Amino acid sequence: MTLLSRRALLRGQIREEFRILPPGLSRPVAEICEQCRACVDHCPQSIISMQSGIPALDFSASGCDFCGKCHESCPHAVVFFDADLSFPHMAQVQSHCLALNSIDCQSCRDHCPSDAILFRPRAGGPWHPQIVDDDCTGCGACISHCPTDAISLSVRSGSHVDAQP
Numbered sequence: 001m002t003l004l005s006r007r008a009l010l011r012g013q014i015r016e017e018f019r020i021l022p023p024g025l026s027r028p029v030a031e032i033c034e035q036c037r038a039c040v041d042h043c044p045q046s047i048i049s050m051q052s053g054i055p056a057l058d059f060s061a062s063g064c065d066f067c068g069k070c071h072e073s074c075p076h077a078v079v080f081f082d083a084d085l086s087f088p089h090m091a092q093v094q095s096h097c098l099a100l101n102s103i104d105c106q107s108c109r110d111h112c113p114s115d116a117i118l119f120r121p122r123a124g125g126p127w128h129p130q131i132v133d134d135d136c137t138g139c140g141a142c143i144s145h146c147p148t149d150a151i152s153l154s155v156r157s158g159s160h161v162d163a164q165p
């Protein structure tokens with residue numbers, strides 16, 4: 001399983017093959033991108049940048065709201081294969097999460113637009129977060145709201161965030 005942390009994103013440590021593409025875009029298609037930057041300029045969340053000639057996302061400041069502007073604004077017929085504009089990854093809580101270390105925090109849940117983060121009641125300490133796999137869209141909205149960089153992305157099998165070494 002490949003994990004992409006916010007800290008790694010901030011430090012530019014994501015290798016090219018692990019870059020997160022705009023939703024619905026496959027890597028082979030991204031490689032025919034004309035680098036016109038239309039999607040970069042039209043993303044209302046300002047999370048797209050050109051990285052080594054392909055558009056890639058950075059969730060360190062904001063998440064994707066699946067508005068489709070990146071798709072709609074492309075003038076070069078770069079085909080977004082997935083009409084549902086889904087991501088091939090999901091959020092995963094790491095062991096240094098505050099709540100998992102007896103410090104009360106539910107910030108991620110409060111900022112998840114899909115209600116994909118549940119907090120399970122627990123006796124004797126803060127409730128623990130649990131990501132509901134089927135509900136997480138991979139939008140990344142929770143990442144920038146975690147005070148301890150404890151949310152990473154795990155790549156789902158068959159993803160276009162290619163996990164080849």
Ligand code: SF4
Binds near residue numbers: 067
């Ligand atoms: S779907 Fe919208 S918010 Fe998401 S990357 Fe594309 S333009 Fe940005």
Ligand code: SF4
Binds near residue numbers: 090113117135136137
């Ligand atoms: S990635 Fe998006 S949908 Fe998934 S848990 Fe985080 S905020 Fe919720």
Ligand code: SF4
Binds near residue numbers: 096097099149
């Ligand atoms: S926001 Fe971060 S530290 Fe807080 S409960 Fe969620 S994963 Fe844990």
